[in-house]
Amino acid sequence: MKETPLSNCERRFLLRAIEEKKRLDGRQTYDYRNIRISFGTDYGCCIVELGKTRVLGQVSCELVSPKLNRATEGILFFNLELSQMAAPAFEPGRQSDLLVKLNRLLERCLRNSKCIDTESLCVVAGEKVWQIRVDLHLLNHDGNIIDAASIAAIVALCHFRRPDVSVQGEEVTLYTPEERDPVPLSIHHMPICISFAFFQQGTYLLVDPNEREERVMDGLLVIAMNKHREICTIQSSGGIMLLKDQVLRCSKIAGVKVAEITELIQKALENDQKVRKEGGKFGFAESIANQRITAFKMEKASVDTSNIEEKAEEIIAEAEPPPEVVSKPVLWTPGTAQIGDGIENSWGGLEDSEKEEEEGGIDEAVILDDTKMDTGGVSDTGNQGAPIVLSDSEEEEMIILEPDKTPKKIRAQTTSAKEKAPSRSQVKRRRKKRTAN
């Protein structure tokens, strides 16, 4: 859907209100909206709500080989996605500019600031390192996506626990969460982005713009800072001219805000830790308020289970017995086994005239060794005549079996069932071209 256009009336009103230092929701110029952090049941999953803007963050890890030029460092991967439910204007393929800008800013903020110790993610130098992946999804857009996304990313990373690994000489042991408690990531500092919106060519400044204010702003300044007052990233977009003292003032404000937000994050993490340790309930279901008017509750509906037993017995008695189960696999060749019969082809009989179509149309590519193909072919076509080998190359082998009756499309693994169902005739197996010939 196209974005709702901004009328002149709204634009004028918003700018006049900003000149009088009034914001739509009654905040002051330097006020942030309410930040709410809730955690899921898994480690590394959190939802951050900045006013009505919501971002979901999820961290996961995997053991991979490291990059060639960084053999002793782990790999970090960040991804922010603008879900279609966030705003009617977000459609797949329509949001590329904004998406690229946000992703780039997030990467600079988190990767270049070296907030995560990548050396500690190394398990075996040059062979196995941890790859940490942070996925962020925007669930609702009400302005200031970048702040909410950066908070969600850092909270999810702090909350995440990776499986424990121990290296003894040549042996590497990866413990499951049941064997040993998973360990947290080693995080040096928490960089958080703070956004400043400028209006009337830099005359007026607002912190944490909401969606309406973002529409009428002239330019945006984003400062990523941690609580030690170190600037990790600074970006100015919109092409406005900012004076030196304006930028310095913004950085001072950012310092104050970051301190508050970091405290909030620490408290949220501690609370969650406490609840988990005490065995209380945690997760997203617990953080939804039950008694609010926007949360509906249904009364329990009683279910009559008095005649369940009789009903169940009835159903069992009337049901047909299940088909015979063949539990023993039949081994045709090393690597090719068959368990039971394949299902009957449900496509119906194909005419002979469609044989030509099929030759070009089938793209089941089955990778089998030469030897296996031959033996398989021989065993399968025992009743049907010799296979015709079209080419001699080792890479490519196409075997067309003599059509007995109407040809049908069959998957490779059911060809071995042909012996039991001789009505199936034509089978084609085509080798995947490994190299360009």
Added chain:
Amino acid sequence: MAEVLSVSTGSVAGCRARAAHNVLNQVVLPGEELVLPEHEDVDGLGGAGEQPLRLNSGARPRLRVVCGPGLRRCGDRLLVTKCGRLRHKEPGGGGGGVYWVDSQQKRYVPVKGDHVIGIVIAKSGDIFKVDVGGSEPASLSYLAFEGATKRNRPNVQVGDLIYGQCVVANKDMEPEMVCIDSCGRANGMGVIGQDGLLFKVTLGLIRKLLAPDCEIVQELGKLYPLEIVFGMNGRIWVKAKTIQQTLILANVLEACEHMTTDQRKQIFARLAES
């Protein structure tokens, strides 16, 4: 403050049709079938099985029941197409009243006869393209204003707010609106003034505010002198003397949706003092 809505699951599971008058003010779900009282009488009398529900007034002595939003005729029954509470309005004279479903919705679908607030997005030749919140922008001819002639064009710029009425609104064509009523008079429609604030609320709140004798609007009027325009597409334009008052009004209207009557009276009392 939370409403606990009870849904009787028995009849839904069995797909049995319920009598409409038994279900008034209760939650109904899409797919349910409702039986009208007249039809039950026919059954009782062993009627000939003719369709008792006619939406065009015929010579039959049957009551004419109007099927409102959220309901659809399905054979001789009413089929529910939206979830919400079933309501009924007794007829003024003749007829059998109106049944409809009160549901929550924020997205607007253009309906013929609705008064809506639109934003002009383009001027092309003789028509303006106006965004009313639906899937397509509505078209508004420049002659559809009071006193407009070919020489005397209305002064409408891109980005202006227009209050008009939808005359064509179906799913197969783009909607059309006009700022003139059938007699040729503006009747309050046309371009909305330059100042003021436009904001969006749910459609249900608009219907509540536009109901006759709505308390909220009367109380608002007692607070400050104000101008206010309600569009059935969920948009409200409000203007008061100062920016602060306009902001207060906008916030109060948005919050009205989730407040009970007492809370609202408290808020208004506090505002009246300050």
